[in-house]
Amino acid sequence: MLRYLGLRIGQGLLTVFLTVSTVFLLVRLAPGDPAAAYAGPTATTEDLERVRAQFGLDQPLLAQYGVFLRNLVQGDLGTSYSFQAPALDVVLGRLPYTTTLATSAILLTTVVAVPLGVWMARRADTMRELAGNMVTIAGQSMPDFWSGIMLLTLFAVAVPILPASGFATWGGLVLPTVTIAILQVALISRLVRREMVAALGTPYLSVARSRGFGEGTLIWRYAMANSAIPVLTALGTRFAAMLNGVVVVEVVFSWPGVGSLVVRALETRDYPLIQATVLVTAALAIGVQLLVDLAYPLLDPRVRLGKVASS
Amino acid sequence: MSAVLPSVERPSAVTPALRAAAPAVRRARTLRIKTWIGLVCTAVVVLPVVMASLLPLPGPDTQDLSARRLPPLTDGHLFGTDQLGRDLLSRVLHGGQVSLLVGLLAVLTSGLIGLALGALAGYLGGWVDGVASRLAEAQMALPLLMMLLLVVALFGSSVPVITAVIPLAQWPEVFRLTRSLVLVERGKPYIDAARVLGLHRITILYRHVLPNVVRPVSLVVLLLLAQAVLLESALSYLGAGPERPFATWGRIVSDGQDYVTTSWWIATLPGLVIVLLVVGVNLLGDGLRDRSRRPRTSGGKA
Amino acid sequence: MSPLLDVEDLQVELITGAEIVRAVDGVSFTVRSGETVTLIGESGSGKSTTAMGILGLLPAGLAVLSGSARFCLPGGRAVDVVADPDAVRTVRGHGVSLVPQDPMTALSPVHPIGRQLGDALRLRQPGLSRAQVREHGVALLDQVHIPRAGTQWDAYPHQLSGGMLQRVLIAIALAGEPALLVADEPTSALDVTVQAGILDLLMELQERTGIGILLITHDLGVARLVSDRIHVMRHGRFVESGEVEQVVDAPREEYTRDLLAAVPALGEWDDAERNETEASA
Numbered sequence: 062m063l064r065y066l067g068l069r070i071g072q073g074l075l076t077v078f079l080t081v082s083t084v085f086l087l088v089r090l091a092p093g094d095p096a097a098a099y100a101g102p103t104a105t106t107e108d109l110e111r112v113r114a115q116f117g118l119d120q121p122l123l124a125q126y127g128v129f130l131r132n133l134v135q136g137d138l139g140t141s142y143s144f145q146a147p148a149l150d151v152v153l154g155r156l157p158y159t160t161t162l163a164t165s166a167i168l169l170t171t172v173v174a175v176p177l178g179v180w181m182a183r184r185a186d187t188m189r190e191l192a193g194n195m196v197t198i199a200g201q202s203m204p205d206f207w208s209g210i211m212l213l214t215l216f217a218v219a220v221p222i223l224p225a226s227g228f229a230t231w232g233g234l235v236l237p238t239v240t241i242a243i244l245q246v247a248l249i250s251r252l253v254r255r256e257m258v259a260a261l262g263t264p265y266l267s268v269a270r271s272r273g274f275g276e277g278t279l280i281w282r283y284a285m286a287n288s289a290i291p292v293l294t295a296l297g298t299r300f301a302a303m304l305n306g307v308v309v310v311e312v313v314f315s316w317p318g319v320g321s322l323v324v325r326a327l328e329t330r331d332y333p334l335i336q337a338t339v340l341v342t343a344a345l346a347i348g349v350q351l352l353v354d355l356a357y358p359l360l361d362p363r364v365r366l367g368k369v370a371s372s
Numbered sequence: 373m374s375a376v377l378p379s380v381e382r383p384s385a386v387t388p389a390l391r392a393a394a395p396a397v398r399r400a401r402t403l404r405i406k407t408w409i410g411l412v413c414t415a416v417v418v419l420p421v422v423m424a425s426l427l428p429l430p431g432p433d434t435q436d437l438s439a440r441r442l443p444p445l446t447d448g449h450l451f452g453t454d455q456l457g458r459d460l461l462s463r464v465l466h467g468g469q470v471s472l473l474v475g476l477l478a479v480l481t482s483g484l485i486g487l488a489l490g491a492l493a494g495y496l497g498g499w500v501d502g503v504a505s506r507l508a509e510a511q512m513a514l515p516l517l518m519m520l521l522l523v524v525a526l527f528g529s530s531v532p533v534i535t536a537v538i539p540l541a542q543w544p545e546v547f548r549l550t551r552s553l554v555l556v557e558r559g560k561p562y563i564d565a566a567r568v569l570g571l572h573r574i575t576i577l578y579r580h581v582l583p584n585v586v587r588p589v590s591l592v593v594l595l596l597l598a599q600a601v602l603l604e605s606a607l608s609y610l611g612a613g614p615e616r617p618f619a620t621w622g623r624i625v626s627d628g629q630d631y632v633t634t635s636w637w638i639a640t641l642p643g644l645v646i647v648l649l650v651v652g653v654n655l656l657g658d659g660l661r662d663r664s665r666r667p668r669t670s671g672g673k674a
Numbered sequence: 675m676s677p678l679l680d681v682e683d684l685q686v687e688l689i690t691g692a693e694i695v696r697a698v699d700g701v702s703f704t705v706r707s708g709e710t711v712t713l714i715g716e717s718g719s720g721k722s723t724t725a726m727g728i729l730g731l732l733p734a735g736l737a738v739l740s741g742s743a744r745f746c747l748p749g750g751r752a753v754d755v756v757a758d759p760d761a762v763r764t765v766r767g768h769g770v771s772l773v774p775q776d777p778m779t780a781l782s783p784v785h786p787i788g789r790q791l792g793d794a795l796r797l798r799q800p801g802l803s804r805a806q807v808r809e810h811g812v813a814l815l816d817q818v819h820i821p822r823a824g825t826q827w828d829a830y831p832h833q834l835s836g837g838m839l840q841r842v843l844i845a846i847a848l849a850g851e852p853a854l855l856v857a858d859e860p861t862s863a864l865d866v867t868v869q870a871g872i873l874d875l876l877m878e879l880q881e882r883t884g885i886g887i888l889l890i891t892h893d894l895g896v897a898r899l900v901s902d903r904i905h906v907m908r909h910g911r912f913v914e915s916g917e918v919e920q921v922v923d924a925p926r927e928e929y930t931r932d933l934l935a936a937v938p939a940l941g942e943w944d945d946a947e948r949n950e951t952e953a954s955a
Contacts, residue, residue, distance in 0.1 A: 076510045083519070206626070218632070268774045268843075382700055
């Protein structure tokens with residue numbers, strides 16, 4: 062058990078490391094002067110010199126890597142010239158908006174997808190389920206920028222009951238959350254359906270039925286408990302993916318999170334900010350995913366308690 | 373007690389209604405419906421896109437400032453025109469050519485890479501497997517969209533760049549599937565037989581193992597096409613998509629966003645086309661996958 | 675007194691996509707209190723399908739039953755589960771209990787066994803407190819000879835061996851206070867040494883409480899040990915039926931004789947025969 066923990070943490074750190082290194086490499090492999098990239102289009106010669114010294118850009122690659130890592134560990138990810146502030150601070154300032162959005166989306170997803178998945182599983186292979194199936198496939202197939210614009214038009218412009226952008230009031234959370242949830246509900250409900258159908262077909266469910274338990278108990282106690290573990294871990298994984306996947310939704314709704322930050326940074330070619338955003342969101346997503354992976358053995362008694370033979 | 377009862381032909385109690393309601397029959401029927409709808413949806417989008425140059429449409433970049441923002445079905449513009457008077461249907465179809473091209477090339481690349489690495493990892497095992505698997509895991513953990521945006525910002529948003537970068541996100545899934553399938557095949561007796569006959573390992577791999585593995589893998593690749601199209605359109609919406617030779621769907625939608633209350637079609641119709649295509653590909657892929665997974669009918673068990 | 679189970683002309687057809695398989699083709703038998711009736715046959719003979727069909731445990735929509743299967747359990751009225759399929763819910767766990775085939779997959783892996791036993795107890799006696807449920811449950815576990823029943827209450831299924839799990843399953847079956855036990859190959863998944871213990875337990879329970887047992891097995895040794903009456907099944911039909919001594923010692927049908935002869939017997943090495951087979955390979 063402990064060994065598994067250590068292994069997963071090690072893998073997580075390795076992946077963060079890999080992400081960090083990839084970003085480092087990419088900026089240096091791209092055409093153009095990295096110093097100009099870091100200093101911005103309005104840099105003076107002095108600025109360029111300063112940036113070169115700060116990042117060690119005139120030194121061999123390996124030495125640069127060392128400088129990069131050293132700066133990273135000290136929390137120095139450069140200065141965003143479009144914000145005129147340390148890049149890391151800018152990113153951390155916008156992070157809570159993204160996590161709020163991701164959290165509300167995952168909650169909405171859970172509340173809708175689980176009953177929907179169970180509904181589909183109980184009617185597996187009927188015409189009604191086929192209709193449900195097509196609806197979820199449609200949800201899975203809509204580009205989020207498009208569904209965002211559609212929802213925006215319908216509920217904020219044509220029928221102005223919800224705010225169109227920003228986070229001035231809590232109402233502004235509704236449309237972006239729903240937009241994100243469309244895809245997530247589709248994915249999770251299909252997973253729930255799969256797991257439920259599998260659980261309903263197991264021998265232990267048949268045996269439980271023979272004991273006289275009602276359908277309700279069979280589904281919500283026995284089948285659900287067994288399906289819960291993969292579903293919970295999937296929800297966790299989706300949450301991790303959302304942390305850096307809500308870029309488009311944030312742009313559509315002008316949501317002040319890290320997604321719209323990265324897009325703006327790309328438009329202004331603000332590389333320290335781009336780098337900082339990618340690093341922070343990657344580390345966070347990897348961290349959350351790690352927690353999810355670690356939670357799995359805790360949830361499943363077969364893994365947690367191991368196989369103990371007794372006679 | 374009694375000896376053997378005389379053999380009596382008993383009538384069947386299975387009525388046609390019961391038969392139609394049986395899960396096995398229902399499953400086959402819904403599968404058929406699903407696959408057909410998928411095929412139709414896909415064809416409705418792909419065929420016009422492929423034939424775009426042959427259709428009697430104005431050019432996708434031909435502006436006509438006197439015919440700005442016409443609604444659909446006016447003056448021979450099936451989809452209407454955009455804010456510069458360009459025929460929307462033409463833009464959608466030609467942009468679709470680029471989107472589809474990018475998507476197809478991307479999944480072919482990820483398919484080939486994933487297949488090759490997965491087969492090698494599964495068959496050879498050892499350090500090859502170790503390295504490849506770790507690489508795939510790390511890749512899957514990377515923040516996809518952000519990395520894509522970063523690469524595009526650094527290297528430009530041309531078709532080659534985007535076509536090269538999408539497979540980086542997709543190959544791990546193909547790899548994982550291929551690897552597990554190859555592992556299963558490797559344990560089968562016919563592999564041992566081939567080895568005994570003296571066949572070289574690589575020959576066995578591509579002549580015997582791969583043909584058994586290609587079919588399920590290509591189904592996954594089909595589903596990845598849907599994902600690639602969505603990814604490309606998201607990049608394009610954010611302004612990081614290909615501009616040459618034609619603007620792709622996401623860009624057309626973002627261009628139309630400002631006019632969505634007055635000229636809803638500019639933003640809505642390209643999106644609908646994306647949805648239709650992706651739904652079609654997903655349904656088709658799902659249907660084909662379920663069909664190959666159907667359990668064989670077994671005789672009554674005890 | 676009417677038999678606990680009276681099956682007449684039972685037919686089970688399975689709809690498997692393209693074809694309709696007649697897994698059970700007209701069988702009739704009864705089970706009374708205090709007796710053990712065995713259905714014996716090879717794989718595919720339809721014996722398990724008969725038992726599962728009667729209990730309404732075949733996948734919905736897959737199986738079509740005809741004929742009749744009447745339960746006449748103490749405390750309830752007579753019920754024909756073929757004529758009235760929904761009524762099977764009134765007998766399952768309320769007079770008829772199942773002892774399933776593979777103990778390793780017969781329990782939910784994520785609930786402790788005490789929880790699952792307790793749930794079954796609470797079905798019969800909804801008013802019990804948690805402490806009472808545990809008390810009754812541990813007593814049941816003791817009855818089936820599970821050592822340290824108190825600690826095992828909190829154990830998970832994967833922590834117990836096959837033999838122990840089968841005892842737990844019998845305990846859960848008993849929680850329903852059954853008059854009839856349907857044992858579907860209860861020892862097939864167990865080691866030979868453990869099998870005897872389970873069979874002993876079943877016999878002990880029958881002696882003590884007078885329950886009827888419908889036993890499904892492919893193992894002649896098992897049938898011989900515990901049965902009162904035997905039905906030999908093949909291709910969905912009974913080939914031979916009778917008191918166990920008569921069928922085993924003086925089988926009337928050729929199939930029964932073949933079945934009996936198919937048990938491998940320890941004998942001398944026949945070198946001549948072995949050399950012959952090697953040479954022709």
